[in-house]
Amino acid sequence: MTVSVRALDVALGGRQVLEGVSVEVPAGSWTAVIGPNGAGKSTLLRAVLGLVPSRGEITLAGADLQSLKPRQRARLVAYAPQSPNLPAGMTVYDYTLLGRSPYVPHLGRESARDRAITGEVLDRLGLTPFADRPLDHLSGGERQRVVLARALAQQTSVLLLDEPTTALDIGHQQQVMELIDRLRLSDGLTVVTTIHDLTLAGQYADGLVLISGGRVAASGPPGLVLTRDAVEEHFDARVSVTPGPGGRPILSLERP
Numbered sequence: 001m002t003v004s005v006r007a008l009d010v011a012l013g014g015r016q017v018l019e020g021v022s023v024e025v026p027a028g029s030w031t032a033v034i035g036p037n038g039a040g041k042s043t044l045l046r047a048v049l050g051l052v053p054s055r056g057e058i059t060l061a062g063a064d065l066q067s068l069k070p071r072q073r074a075r076l077v078a079y080a081p082q083s084p085n086l087p088a089g090m091t092v093y094d095y096t097l098l099g100r101s102p103y104v105p106h107l108g109r110e111s112a113r114d115r116a117i118t119g120e121v122l123d124r125l126g127l128t129p130f131a132d133r134p135l136d137h138l139s140g141g142e143r144q145r146v147v148l149a150r151a152l153a154q155q156t157s158v159l160l161l162d163e164p165t166t167a168l169d170i171g172h173q174q175q176v177m178e179l180i181d182r183l184r185l186s187d188g189l190t191v192v193t194t195i196h197d198l199t200l201a202g203q204y205a206d207g208l209v210l211i212s213g214g215r216v217a218a219s220g221p222p223g224l225v226l227t228r229d230a231v232e233e234h235f236d237a238r239v240s241v242t243p244g245p246g247g248r249p250i251l252s253l254e255r256p
Ligand SMILES: Nc1ncnc2c1ncn2[C@@H]1O[C@H](COP(=O)(O)OP(=O)(O)OP(=O)(O)O)[C@@H](O)[C@H]1O
Pocket: 012, 013, 014, 015, 017, 035, 036, 037, 038, 039, 040, 041, 042, 043, 044
């Protein structure tokens, strides 16, 4: 499903956080939203979910997202937030099962299918051994995978992932990114992630959107967006950029 954001403005606490942001995410593609701290990346995802008031147009496969009821929207778009509210004492299994909420009838219970899907997702993420563990008895990286599990259990066409790899070691980063990519290809998912690791963003995403100061500073294929000058200008960082496999850029920090 194509996600289209046009001329999006968001003001929070009396401050303009996003201004005139337009982003087109083709169906089945992966877009990474990059930018310095405080640029407005998470706000962009939250606006697409209707979690913050916005002006402008947000459509999903041509349908106006704001006209959908929360339950309808939750069947189309899943979101893994950066700092989710994790109820202490809840088990990994029960938390992941919450991803099935948009399919559970009012006053009803989860079906055998909901439970089967939850089990499969835990399996895919290597979380089955943790299924009965309370969320507050997990490491940061394990918790992050559980948040992703809940989003995957929602079985939507669009996945919005806010920093899905920050707390993960290099092996789990690769596993999570590969898993997301496999799901994208096998299930035709449309993926939007915010991500700080620019090399990782460039390795996996089809397109990058660089947000800086609440505006789109650049967008396009990784090789065009991730230039030494752009990184210096928007992140105030010195890097060297070399072409990696498939011409995708590899960034290395350089000491000033
Ligand atoms: N509820 C709020 N009220 C006022 N300002 C807010 C609110 N929420 C976020 N902001 C501000 O909006 C700006 C963008 O925040 P956002 O979380 O979208 O940035 P980000 O690009 O995701 O940053 P990071 O990389 O640090 O996670 C920041 O300056 C932040 O302080």
